[in-house]
Amino acid sequence: xxxxxxxxxxxxxxxxxxxxxxxxxxxxxxxxxxxxxxxxxxxxxxxxxxxxxxxxxxxxxxxxxxxxxxxxxxxxxxxxxxxxxxxxxxxxxxxxxxxxxxxxxxxxxxxxxxxxxxxxxxxxxxxxxxxxxxxxxxxxxxxxxxxxxxxxxxxxxxxxxxxxxxxxxxxxxxxxxxxxxxxxxxxxxxxxxxxxxxxxxxxxxxxxxxxxxxxxxxxxxxxxxxxxxxxxxxxxxxxxxxxxxxxxxxxxxxxxxxxxxxxxxxxxxxxxxxxxxxxxxxxxxxxxxxxxxxxxxxxxxxxxxxxxxxxxxxxxxxxxxxxxxxxxxxxxxxxxxxxxxxxxxxxxxxxxxxxxxxxxxxxxxxxxxxxxxxxxxxxxxxxxxxxxxxxxxxxxxxxxxxxxxxxxxxxxxxxxxxxxxxxxxxxxxxxxxxxxxxxxxxxxxxxxxxxxxxxxxxxx
Numbered sequence: 509x510x511x512x513x514x515x516x517x518x519x520x521x522x523x524x525x526x527x528x529x530x531x532x533x534x535x536x537x538x539x540x541x542x543x544x545x546x547x548x549x550x551x552x553x554x555x556x557x558x559x560x561x562x563x564x565x566x567x568x569x570x571x572x573x574x575x576x577x578x579x580x581x582x583x584x585x586x587x588x589x590x591x592x593x594x595x596x597x598x599x600x601x602x603x604x605x606x607x608x609x610x611x612x613x614x615x616x617x618x619x620x621x622x623x624x625x626x627x628x629x630x631x632x633x634x635x636x637x638x639x640x641x642x643x644x645x646x647x648x649x650x651x652x653x654x655x656x657x658x659x660x661x662x663x664x665x666x667x668x669x670x671x672x673x674x675x676x677x678x679x680x681x682x683x684x685x686x687x688x689x690x691x692x693x694x695x696x697x698x699x700x701x702x703x704x705x706x707x708x709x710x711x712x713x714x715x716x717x718x719x720x721x722x723x724x725x726x727x728x729x730x731x732x733x734x735x736x737x738x739x740x741x742x743x744x745x746x747x748x749x750x751x752x753x754x755x756x757x758x759x760x761x762x763x764x765x766x767x768x769x770x771x772x773x774x775x776x777x778x779x780x781x782x783x784x785x786x787x788x789x790x791x792x793x794x795x796x797x798x799x800x801x802x803x804x805x806x807x808x809x810x811x812x813x814x815x816x817x818x819x820x821x822x823x824x825x826x827x828x829x830x831x832x833x834x835x836x837x838x839x840x841x842x843x844x845x846x847x848x849x850x851x852x853x854x855x856x857x858x859x860x861x862x863x864x865x866x867x868x869x870x871x872x873x874x875x876x877x878x879x880x881x882x883x884x885x886x887x888x889x890x891x892x893x894x895x896x897x898x899x900x901x902x903x904x905x906x907x908x909x910x911x912x913x914x915x916x917x918x919x920x921x922x923x924x925x926x927x928x929x930x931x932x933x934x935x936x937x938x939x940x941x942x943x944x945x946x947x948x949x950x951x952x953x954x955x956x957x958x959x960x961x962x963x964x965x966x967x968x
Contacts (some may be wrong), residue, residue, distance in 0.1 A: 552660060731750060
């Protein structure tokens with residue numbers, strides 16, 4: 509009974525179709541109207557404009573070739589399949605079956621022919637793996653309403669342009685520095701690839717210390733470019749900081765004056781501050797290496813002793829270990845003079861102003877009060893005032909005989925004698941008060957008296 513009914517129904521359809529075709533003015537119009545009559549339902553809103561011609565999506569009365577017609581319109585999907593990328597290009601079953609197996613139309617304008625289950629969809633079938641913080645985001649965070657899923661960008665800046673604080677200054681490759689687990693998780697960055705390796709103290713510095721305002725291009729790589737404000741030398745030593753300093757710390761200096769220059773720092777020079785000698789640019793100026801070149805203003809001798817300071821002085825200090833051969837001067841140091849400090853005779857640093865005569869220093873020591881002239885060396889020697897020798901008999905024209913031998917010098921030499929000790933040899937000059945004759949016998953006492961005593965008189 510069922511078989512008969514099926515045959516009868518098929519026959520009826522064939523008869524009706526034949527009659528329908530015979531009644532149409534043209535075969536093509538008849539086919540179009542027939543396809544409209546047998547269409548199972550309306551297409552979705554996006555395909556509505558294709559309903560007027562079934563050949564847009566179907567080969568007449570055939571199921572072959574429909575996928576090719578789909579891809580003629582859906583060019584991006586066609587490209588994904590050709591390039592084996594995206595959801596359609598990655599799934600093997602898409603390559604082996606017709607589009608209609610997943611996307612069935614004719615179910616009405618509002619039908620969902622995509623049928624995407626967001627709860628079970630495996631995002632690994634796409635070109636964007638959900639890793640890190642992305643794995644817990646709802647779909648709507650990336651896929652905007654009424655937009656195709658494939659239109660969602662897969663580069664960071666496509667979604668996070670408003671989140672990035674760099675304002676485009678670092679380009680669009682966020683993944684070069686950031687991890688997907690969070691913006692604050694940074695990938696290891698090899699700064700040496702920039703041409704400026706972070707060595708020493710630079711390795712501990714925050715990025716913003718150098719990249720103020722997040723400027724990363726066109727920054728200086730020389731020390732002075734960043735550290736000019738920290739230059740305690742105020743530019744006097746030039747701009748090549750690494751000549752003396754190392755990257756570990758400013759206080760670690762590798763410059764060795766003895767090794768790196770022709771002037772070794774010895775004695776007091778070791779403790780002198782750099783700017784004490786280098787008043788301007790230390791590397792641009794050609795400093796003198798002789799003492800006088802730096803110490804002209806310190807010369808207490810006011811140039812009287814020349815410019816060869818090292819003839820007498822040592823680098824340990826002006827007053828330390830002074831070495832001077834006084835014997836090469838007009839006044840060799842003999843006897844007690846060798847024990848006297850320089851300032852004992854030289855009352856000011858103009859050493860040549862000191863007179864070589866004894867009286868110039870020892871006038872206050874002269875117990876003779878000038879009566880024996882200022883030529884102390886006539887009697888005295890440098891070993892001490894008490895050590896003196898003078899032979900009156902041989903060194904003068906007046907031999908000391910008789911009672912004269914026991915007389916003190918001052919008994920006869922009563923007047924100051926600046927230059928000469930010569931006095932009159934007349935007896936009366938010294939013995940006028942001893943003359944019992946009151947001058948009646950003249951001044952030639954030796955006519956009657958000898959030098960032994962006035963009492964022993966004899967007539968001649």
